[in-house]
Amino acid sequence: MGVQDKFENKAEELKGRAKEAAGAATGDEDLKNEGQADQASSAVHKGVEKIKDKANEIAEKLLGDDDK
Template sequence: MSAMDKMKNKAEELTGKAKETTGDATGDRDLQAEGKADQTTGNLKQAGEKVKDVFE
């Protein structure tokens, strides 16, 4: 996994966490759900990159 991909995926995960936290604090369920989705996407991308690394 390239370092740039790792940083992008981690940034997406952290952005999602921030959105989720903000949604929790403000009672905005849409923002909270969007944050969780962003975190999941970031985690899945990281997992996909790890699988690619195994086969390279």
Template sequence: MGLDDKISNKAEDLGGKAKEAAGNVTGDDQLKGEGKGDQISSAVKDGVESVKDAANKVKDKLTGN
């Protein structure tokens, strides 16, 4: 996973946490839900990137790189 991807995913996660917190404070269930959705999206992207990284490591071992 590239550094840009990590930063982007972390920013999305933190933004989601902020939205969720704002939703909790204001009683806005929609905003709270959007925040949770952003956090889930970030976690899924992190998982996909981890799988890509693992696949690249296996490929490199098989090709001798």
């Protein structure tokens, strides 16, 4: 997972938490639900990136790392 992706995912997660909290505080269910959706989206992206990282790790072990 690239550093840029990590920052973007964390920003999306924090934005979702803020929306959820604001929605809960104001009684705005739509905003609260939107915040929860943002957090879920962030979790999905994070999971996909972990799978990509693991696949790259396995490929390096199988093929060897010629950069060393």
